[in-house]
Amino acid sequence: MFEIYMTRLHELTVVLYALSVLLYFIDFLTSNRKANRVAFWLLAFVWGLQTVFLVLYMMKTGRFPVLTIFEGLYFYAWVLITFSLVINRLMKVDFIVFFANVLGFFIMALHTFAPMQIESEVLASRLMSELLFFHITVAILSYGAFSLSFVFSLLYLIQYDLLKRKKWGSRLLRIADLSKLEHMSYVLNIIGVPMLVISLILGIQWAYIKLPAMIWLDSKVLGSILVLTLYSIYLYLKVGRGMSGKSLALWNVASFLVVMINFFLFGKLSSFHFWYK
Structure with a gap:
């Protein structure tokens, strides 16, 4: 049951990340600062969830999560989001922020929906259907x-x-x-x-x-x-x-x-x- 709840939370982060990418794209083309602010705070929320998941995983395994490809993907996505937030707040380089987030979304989706990291075959199959x-x-x-x-x-x-x-x-x-x-x-x-x-x-x-x-x-x-x-x-x-x-x-x-x-x-x-x- 706990694994299902964690999977749902990971899926929620992907949905929120997708909304953030959409809003960053709107701001990229139209210089809509309101869309930029909403996208920033959505991304910040995603970063917060990812950070919590990262800490919980390190507490569970007792090591830094970079020893497998799936751990590396998750940490990679976290690094991209962190850099995007810093660049968006300090440098205001919209071009870099948007494309960094497209790449970050791809990495996060790849990690979230990869069935090889799910122990239950039924849950992995359901994940593919979703x-x-x-x-x-x-x-x-x-x-x-x-x-x-x-x-x-x-x-x-x-x-x-x-x-x-x-x-x-x-x-x-x-x-x-x-x-x-x-x-x-x-x-x-x-x-x-x-x-x-x-x-x-x-x-x-x-x-x-x-x-x-x-x-x-x-x-x-x-x-x-x-x-x-x-x-x-x-x-x-x-x-x-x-x-x-x-x-x-x-x-x-x-x-x-x-x-x-x-x-x-x-x-x-x-x-x-x-x-x-």
């Missing part, structure tokens, strides 16, 4: 954000066309102004991209453990990477190049079409995404 559940849930949430972003971009194109053709009327008044539509589409993509990254990290870990001979050229894997690339380019065009307007909306619509192809077609062609078959 890892798969988290992967699918976060992936669908990211697709939901991309779907809403697509709707706003589609409304942008409709509104743009009505204004260009000077079709004044009730339809024009019922659709929000162009700047608001573009902003909402952008915000939803900011949410969707880090969630897709988190989903890919969890999915790759599940596949690595359950399918060691997995073909990395699987259609669903390539499709998900393509989706992430397209939306990352969207954010680069918006933030890095300052692009806006109809061209950006068209890129977003095209990216969502790839999302649908990846969800329906590539899922059926995949050799191991059985829930789509």
Whole structure:
């Protein structure tokens, strides 16, 4: 029973860490200091839980936890979080903090959901099922954000066309102004991209453990990477190049079409995404 409770606490730290990564990504792109503060305190809470687990483990084993690969992974994740907190508080280097936390999340998830460290085979199997559940849930949430972003971009194109053709009327008044539509589409993509990254990290870990001979050229894997690339380019065009307007909306619509192809077609062609078959 104690092992189950400890496993649940470790899973809670992964969830909180994922939320922190999401908020750090929002701050990274939009310089949202409120998101940065919340992300910092979430990460600080995760660090506190990790520190407690680390101390308890040292008291239980009577040694420093670096003698096995799983102990090393946990200590490595703790070190990354510690450095991230120090850098965030003292240096304010958002670029380094965000990518350090993406790496830290990967290491923590790898340690938390690794069944080899669980003595009970039943618990290890349940852990793998929960890892798969988290992967699918976060992936669908990211697709939901991309779907809403697509709707706003589609409304942008409709509104743009009505204004260009000077079709004044009730339809024009019922659709929000162009700047608001573009902003909402952008915000939803900011949410969707880090969630897709988190989903890919969890999915790759599940596949690595359950399918060691997995073909990395699987259609669903390539499709998900393509989706992430397209939306990352969207954010680069918006933030890095300052692009806006109809061209950006068209890129977003095209990216969502790839999302649908990846969800329906590539899922059926995949050799191991059985829930789509």
